[in-house]
Amino acid sequence: MTAAVFFGCTFIAFGPAIALFLFTIARDPLRVIFLIAGAFFWLVSLLLSSLVWFITVQISNRDSAAQQKGLLIFGVVLSVLLQEIFRFGYYKLLKKANEGLLALSQEETMPISIRQLAYVSGLGFGFMSGAFSVVNILADSVGPGTIGIHGDSQHYFLSSAFMTMAIILLHMFWGVVFFDACEKQRWWALAAVVLSHLLVSCLTFQNPEYVGSLVPTYVIMFLMGVWAFCCAGGSLRNLKLCLTCKDKDFLLANHRPR
Amino acid sequence: MIIFHFRFSEQGNPALFFISCFFISLSCWLYHRCACYQPEGLTLFCNSVEQKIYVELNNMVPCVRLLNATHQIGCQSSISGDVGVIHVLESEANLEWVLSTGPNPPYMVILESALFTRSIMMKLKNGTGRVAGAAVVVSKTNPAEGFSPHTKCPNENTGVYSESYDPTMAHCNVTVWNPLGNGLSYEEFDFPIFSLNDDNDTEAIRQCYLGYNLGVNGSTPEYPLCAMQLFSHMHAVTDTATCMRRNDINFSINPEMVCDPLGDYNVWGSTKPLNNTAKGHKEGESMVIAATRLDSRSFFWDVAPGAESAVSGFVTLLAAAHALHNVTQEAHPPRTILYTFFQGEAFDYIGSSRMVYEMDHKQFAIDLDNVHSVVEIGQVGLRSSSELWVHSDPVSRRNNSINVSSLIDTLKSAAMNLNVTMSVPSFSQPLPPSSFQRFLRARPIPGVVIADHQSAFSNRYYESIYDKAANLNLTYPANLTEDEQLEFVTETANALADLATVVARALYKQAGGADAQLINIKAEPKIVTQMLYGFLVRSNNTWFQALVPPEFKNFLKPTPPDYYVGVSQTPSHARTPTRLVQYLLANLTGTTINITKENCHSQKENEQDTESKHLYSYVWVQGVASPNSTERQGFCVRSSVRLSKAVSPAFDLLQEYSSKDYSTWTESRWKFIKARIFLVASHDLEMLTLGVGVGILLSSLLLTYIISSKADILFSSGREPANATY
Numbered sequence: 001m002t003a004a005v006f007f008g009c010t011f012i013a014f015g016p017a018i019a020l021f022l023f024t025i026a027r028d029p030l031r032v033i034f035l036i037a038g039a040f041f042w043l044v045s046l047l048l049s050s051l052v053w054f055i056t057v058q059i060s061n062r063d064s065a066a067q068q069k070g071l072l073i074f075g076v077v078l079s080v081l082l083q084e085i086f087r088f089g090y091y092k093l094l095k096k097a098n099e100g101l102l103a104l105s106q107e108e109t110m111p112i113s114i115r116q117l118a119y120v121s122g123l124g125f126g127f128m129s130g131a132f133s134v135v136n137i138l139a140d141s142v143g144p145g146t147i148g149i150h151g152d153s154q155h156y157f158l159s160s161a162f163m164t165m166a167i168i169l170l171h172m173f174w175g176v177v178f179f180d181a182c183e184k185q186r187w188w189a190l191a192a193v194v195l196s197h198l199l200v201s202c203l204t205f206q207n208p209e210y211v212g213s214l215v216p217t218y219v220i221m222f223l224m225g226v227w228a229f230c231c232a233g234g235s236l237r238n239l240k241l242c243l244t245c246k247d248k249d250f251l252l253a254n255h256r257p258r
Numbered sequence: 259m260i261i262f263h264f265r266f267s268e269q270g271n272p273a274l275f276f277i278s279c280f281f282i283s284l285s286c287w288l289y290h291r292c293a294c295y296q297p298e299g300l301t302l303f304c305n306s307v308e309q310k311i312y313v314e315l316n317n318m319v320p321c322v323r324l325l326n327a328t329h330q331i332g333c334q335s336s337i338s339g340d341v342g343v344i345h346v347l348e349s350e351a352n353l354e355w356v357l358s359t360g361p362n363p364p365y366m367v368i369l370e371s372a373l374f375t376r377s378i379m380m381k382l383k384n385g386t387g388r389v390a391g392a393a394v395v396v397s398k399t400n401p402a403e404g405f406s407p408h409t410k411c412p413n414e415n416t417g418v419y420s421e422s423y424d425p426t427m428a429h430c431n432v433t434v435w436n437p438l439g440n441g442l443s444y445e446e447f448d449f450p451i452f453s454l455n456d457d458n459d460t461e462a463i464r465q466c467y468l469g470y471n472l473g474v475n476g477s478t479p480e481y482p483l484c485a486m487q488l489f490s491h492m493h494a495v496t497d498t499a500t501c502m503r504r505n506d507i508n509f510s511i512n513p514e515m516v517c518d519p520l521g522d523y524n525v526w527g528s529t530k531p532l533n534n535t536a537k538g539h540k541e542g543e544s545m546v547i548a549a550t551r552l553d554s555r556s557f558f559w560d561v562a563p564g565a566e567s568a569v570s571g572f573v574t575l576l577a578a579a580h581a582l583h584n585v586t587q588e589a590h591p592p593r594t595i596l597y598t599f600f601q602g603e604a605f606d607y608i609g610s611s612r613m614v615y616e617m618d619h620k621q622f623a624i625d626l627d628n629v630h631s632v633v634e635i636g637q638v639g640l641r642s643s644s645e646l647w648v649h650s651d652p653v654s655r656r657n658n659s660i661n662v663s664s665l666i667d668t669l670k671s672a673a674m675n676l677n678v679t680m681s682v683p684s685f686s687q688p689l690p691p692s693s694f695q696r697f698l699r700a701r702p703i704p705g706v707v708i709a710d711h712q713s714a715f716s717n718r719y720y721e722s723i724y725d726k727a728a729n730l731n732l733t734y735p736a737n738l739t740e741d742e743q744l745e746f747v748t749e750t751a752n753a754l755a756d757l758a759t760v761v762a763r764a765l766y767k768q769a770g771g772a773d774a775q776l777i778n779i780k781a782e783p784k785i786v787t788q789m790l791y792g793f794l795v796r797s798n799n800t801w802f803q804a805l806v807p808p809e810f811k812n813f814l815k816p817t818p819p820d821y822y823v824g825v826s827q828t829p830s831h832a833r834t835p836t837r838l839v840q841y842l843l844a845n846l847t848g849t850t851i852n853i854t855k856e857n858c859h860s861q862k863e864n865e866q867d868t869e870s871k872h873l874y875s876y877v878w879v880q881g882v883a884s885p886n887s888t889e890r891q892g893f894c895v896r897s898s899v900r901l902s903k904a905v906s907p908a909f910d911l912l913q914e915y916s917s918k919d920y921s922t923w924t925e926s927r928w929k930f931i932k933a934r935i936f937l938v939a940s941h942d943l944e945m946l947t948l949g950v951g952v953g954i955l956l957s958s959l960l961l962t963y964i965i966s967s968k969a970d971i972l973f974s975s976g977r978e979p980a981n982a983t984y
Contacts, residue, residue, distance in 0.1 A: 004948040005939070011951030018955070019962040115973075137307055144341045145311040145936025148482055149466060152310055154939060158947055165954070233973040242971045 002143025038124025122175015342366035342390025404718030481940030521905030570639030632705030751787030848897025
């Protein structure tokens with residue numbers, strides 16, 4: 001029966017990501033390539049931070065609880081900073097690659113815009129970090145046991161899955177905002193991305209008070225989502241138009257030949 | 259490069275999708291592997307989720323599956339382990355909860371050892387579907403009413419008393435030897451049964467049960483519930499013929515074995531060296547065989563303390579052999595005394611049937627014509643008053659050509675002047691289960707079995723986990739150190755030493771020795787008490803350490819050895835009791851010789867020596883450390899003590915896996931034995947999780963479809979195509 005928990009948690013954690021992948025990425029091979037490359041960049045950042053972690057744990061004092069806790073916080077901060085550095089590196093690489101693509105392609109315009117790249121790479125980051133944060137838990141959710149023999153909350157699996165979903169979506173939003181900030185050279189926006197990333201990561205120290213970590217995370221996610229929506233060219237007007245189905249005129253007015 | 263990718267992917271769009279999925283899942287898998295198989299020390303960080311869910315129980319002993327020619331016995335779980343909600347059984351009436359009324363089947367039943375009875379176990383066995391398994395809490399004190407999971411008539415079908423020998427005595431018709439036997443060891447259970455030997459484990463289970471599985475004020479308990487999972491999946495099924503056939507099927511390079519024959523090694527030694535290279539009849543030799551058994555068993559796999567059923571007998575024989583050592587060196591009697599310690603006797607006489615077969619087929623140092631008579635020491639540790647019973651075979655006694663009565667007279671006279679009385683049970687009573695029966699099966703040889711019981715066993719814990727030191731009343735005064743306990747001469751040791759003296763004198767007389775020498779034969783209570791301590795309390799003691807080879811010292815444990823016969827191995831991997839008895843017998847009956855360690859290992863006394871190895875065997879023992887150093891002074895012991903294979907002839911010699919004459923017991927193989935407790939979530943919570951998951955998946959599919967179809971509008975600011983446009 002615990003296969004139910006496994007599939008339930010998988011769907012919660014990866015449902016939105018899978019839907020986005022299917023409808024917006026899978027159809028375009030170039031996007032798939034950039035998604036995987038983004039995931040790869042995230043992996044490299046994890047590799048680096050785990051190397052540092054491995055070394056520091058070896059040289060630290062295992063018996064001191066305070067030191068171990070400090071080490072954990074250090075590891076989280078380091079990992080977040082490394083992830084953001086790699087995001088920036090990936091941005092630089094994509095800029096170069098895009099020029100190359102433009103030179104090679106027969107068309108006049110770029111085959112993929114920097115905004116699309118921002119979204120795709122953000123989702124790539126999200127996929128990988130989501131997978132890594134939840135795969136161990138999913139493996140154990142198959143059962144037969146559930147969390148709690150030592151008095152932990154029973155909702156561990158469920159809240160982990162929701163946390164992962166938030167992380168994946170956040171990575172996507174961060175990617176969009178980050179690339180946009182780089183394009184427009186708005187360094188405060190970059191700082192905001194890094195700080196919110198740090199904040200979300202540090203919120204997980206609230207666990208096992210799952211409400212204490214999940215609710216702020218979802219608030220941040222919502223805010224970042226709105227910001228990313230704006231960065232991607234969305235606006236309240238567009239949303240209204242979209243919701244009221246007045247898109248026909250709009251389409252005619254803004255129609256671009258393809 | 260990019261172009262190539264581009265073209266390739268334009269045609270292979272779905273392929274790329276799968277490749278990406280594969281990549282992601284591969285890296286996840288790798289991560290999981292790496293995270294969980296890191297070197298020790300980091301395991302603390304990696305498996306924390308599993309640690310939050312499961313409490314591993316490490317000191318549980320399973321009941322495993324054994325097979326013979328016709329049956330399988332023992333227990334097994336399903337391949338992925340059996341899970342059940344824990345229920346601590348309070349009384350037999352409480353079974354109703356498990357078998358019918360309890361709302362959350364299947365149940366994992368925790369039994370106090372007082373409830374581990376045939377009636378309860380059979381009810382559980384027939385209540386399958388609602389019973390996932392059972393765990394028995396082994397109590398520290400032995401049940402007063404006695405407990406034996408063995409059959410009432412041990413080794414019923416492979417002894418001498420068959421329909422063809424004497425129908426009136428077959429199947430324990432005259433005497434039921436083990437009336438307390440409930441036969442549980444010979445039942446087949448299709449759920450796992452484990453024993454809980456560790457107080458911490460028991461306490462963990464009890465806490466979990468009390469915390470989660472007791473409803474408030476007797477109401478039905480609510481989820482989450484405490485559950486237990488037991489893994490003991492057995493590979494072999496049906497019977498020995500089937501599993502041995504499957505052993506021979508080689509589909510792969512590494513053939514997968516499913517079962518192994520039970521067996522180990524017999525230990526034998528003689529008062530005069532015998533040429534072991536020349537097999538078959540020894541001209542002019544006449545041997546008195548002094549036999550006993552080395553093994554025991556219990557319901558559970560490797561807990562077979564066998565204090566009364568095995569240790570009392572072989573300790574007596576070892577002490578007798580020691581007592582005879584000096585006398586036989588000075589005045590060797592006309593006949594030779596052969597000491598034999600048989601392994602695997604609990605499983606249809608594996609060791610004795612093998613040795614008799616080898617004697618019969620000229621594969622042993624002597625043959626059956628060399629055998630003059632047999633004196634077997636059975637269970638002798640529990641004699642009330644000073645009486646011991648000399649059992650003999652009524653059929654041989656009726657046959658005047660077999661001189662049983664003179665053997666009995668020899669024993670009786672040897673017991674004179676000592677505080678042991680040898681009595682003879684009624685003449686119609688057959689032999690108790692004994693190795694000697696296998697000799698009688700081959701040919702009518704005079705022989706007796708010495709035991710502490712007149713008819714039924716005085717051992718009330720025959721072949722059970724309770725047949726331990728306490729059963730022999732082996733108690734030491736408090737506040738003794740280990741070494742003081744080793745030297746402390748207990749009542750039991752005195753009694754067994756007296757008996758050993760009687761046996762030694764009887765053997766000497768039976769071997770034709772002069773009566774004048776008898777007074778010099780005396781077993782030492784100190785040796786006996788040291789052996790009892792080593793075999794029943796703590797094998798890792800200073801005395802045993804001094805008598806074993808250096809490479810064997812790691813097998814000595816702070817606990818007594820386990821006397822289950824196990825599966826057959828090479829001589830260097832023989833079971834611990836076998837090798838301990840081998841080294842003890844070598845030290846007690848051999849001589850120290852001054853040769854180098856290398857020569858000792860290569861079984862020769864000097865560089866040119868090629869003959870000694872036929873007569874003697876050499877063991878390099880570690881000896882004791884001199885008082886002012888830690889270096890042990892090793893030395894070489896020369897003796898006539900050897901190991902001989904104790905694997906039923908049905909396997910390696912005859913390959914008759916459905917033999918009715920020889921033991922056909924095999925032990926199934928298994929992958930792992932594991933037990934753990936954890937909580938199980940309610941069905942509702944699980945379904946809720948799945949429902950939420952499916953809901954989120956569907957709604958995000960829908961939402962993404964709408965957004966992506968309207969992306970043009972949503973994300974157009976008029977300048978640039980948006981991020982999800984099509």
